[in-house]
Amino acid sequence: MSVPLSHVLILASVLFAMGLGCVVAWRANVIMMLIGIEIMLNAVMLTFVGGSAHWGIADGQLFALMIMALTSAEVSLALAMVVYLHRRKGSVNTDDFDSMKG
Amino acid sequence: METTLFYILSAVTVFGTLCAITARQAVRAIVYLVTSFFALALIFYILGAPLVAAFEVIIYAGAIMVLFLFVIMMLELGSPEKLPKPRLADWWPAVILFLAVVGSVTVIAASRQPAIAPGFTAISVREFSQALFTRYGIAVEAISMQLLFALVGALYLGRRR
Numbered sequence: 001m002s003v004p005l006s007h008v009l010i011l012a013s014v015l016f017a018m019g020l021g022c023v024v025a026w027r028a029n030v031i032m033m034l035i036g037i038e039i040m041l042n043a044v045m046l047t048f049v050g051g052s053a054h055w056g057i058a059d060g061q062l063f064a065l066m067i068m069a070l071t072s073a074e075v076s077l078a079l080a081m082v083v084y085l086h087r088r089k090g091s092v093n094t095d096d097f098d099s100m101k102g
Numbered sequence: 103m104e105t106t107l108f109y110i111l112s113a114v115t116v117f118g119t120l121c122a123i124t125a126r127q128a129v130r131a132i133v134y135l136v137t138s139f140f141a142l143a144l145i146f147y148i149l150g151a152p153l154v155a156a157f158e159v160i161i162y163a164g165a166i167m168v169l170f171l172f173v174i175m176m177l178e179l180g181s182p183e184k185l186p187k188p189r190l191a192d193w194w195p196a197v198i199l200f201l202a203v204v205g206s207v208t209v210i211a212a213s214r215q216p217a218i219a220p221g222f223t224a225i226s227v228r229e230f231s232q233a234l235f236t237r238y239g240i241a242v243e244a245i246s247m248q249l250l251f252a253l254v255g256a257l258y259l260g261r262r263r
Contacts, residue, residue, distance in 0.1 A: 003108045003222070006214075008149070010207055011112045015119060017203035022123035025196035031128050031174060035135060038166070039119055042142060045154070053149040056223035058233040062241075064146075064154045065234070068161050069245045073252035075166050079173045080259040086177045 008050035015043035030082050030092045034075065041071050104148055111148070114141040128174045132167055139163045150224030 022036030045064040052060025082092060089096050118138030125131035143158040234242065 002105050003148075006211055007108075007112075010211055011115070011145075013207045014116060014204060017200045018116075018119045018123055020203065021196035021200040024199055025123070025193050027192065031170070032123075032131065035122065035128075035131055035170070038135070038162075039123070042139065042162070045158075046142065046145065049146050049149050049151045049154055052151065052225065053222035056225070058225045058230045061151050061154050061225060061230055062234055062238055064151070065157060066241060066245055068154075068157055069249060072161060072166060073248050075169060076256045077252050077259070079169060080256040082173060083177065084259045092177065 005050055005054045009047065012043045012046040012050065015046065016040050019043060028094055030085070030094060033094075034078055034082075038071065038075070041067055108145060108148055111141045111145050114138070115145065129171065132170050132174070136163045136167050139167070150222050152224075153227050153230055 016039075019036045019039030019042075022039060023033050026032030026036065045067050048060040048064045048067070050060075052058065052064075085097065086092055115138045118134050118141065122131045122134035122138065125134060139158060139162050143155040143163070146152075146155040146158055
């Protein structure tokens with residue numbers, strides 16, 4: 001196994017940048033924004049696992065597992081919110097939710 | 103062998119993610135993303151994390167993405183479930199951010215010679231679970247409380263009134 005850690009980190013940062021671009025480009029659509037957040041969290045998990053493999057300590061993998069648990073909680077709440085908003089306004093477009101004049 | 107596999111899998115991951123973020127329909131984006139997550143799970147396996155790889159397939163590709171699919175199909179987003187395309191003005195900041203991040207990473211990677219790879223060490227499941235349940239017991243409790251709160255919140259938001 002002779003992949004340098006820097007290549008793992010480069011892959012993780014490219015994935016993170018793609019997730020960030022997804023969130024920014026699709027900021028009119030709630031579901032695509034959530035998908036972008038998923039991509040970013042996966043890039044962070046890749047960083048943790050790569051560090052864990054590089055230094056030979058299990059802590060990075062533990063944090064990856066905790067990110068996964070956090071993500072499942074976050075996604076269940078966010079999708080419940082999407083269903084609730086869709087029931088109220090009949091759309092998932094963020095421009096329709098402007099009653100706070102923000 | 104594993105090195106080649108790593109580069110092939112990273113190409114699959116990047117390509118799947120790229121297809122996912124430019125897809126016109128949300129369902130297609132989810133399917134591309136599942137492909138990319140499978141490749142990412144294999145990368146985790148190569149990096150010596152078999153448990154994280156299994157959880158990636160089971161929880162991410164199996165549960166979270168199916169939850170996304172379920173919600174997309176449950177909501178009536180018009181037929182077919184086509185998303186309104188982001189305006190061209192929306193793409194500019196995204197592309198600039200992407201290029202800034204990738205460019206800075208490339209500069210960092212090019213300016214420094216890569217250290218001689220010492221080789222990755224695999225971490226056994228025994229070591230993993232020992233650390234999880236002895237040193238990080240409080241974190242496990244916190245995560246379980248968090249999942250419980252998320253469950254209650256989702257039930258509250260999803261009830262019919």
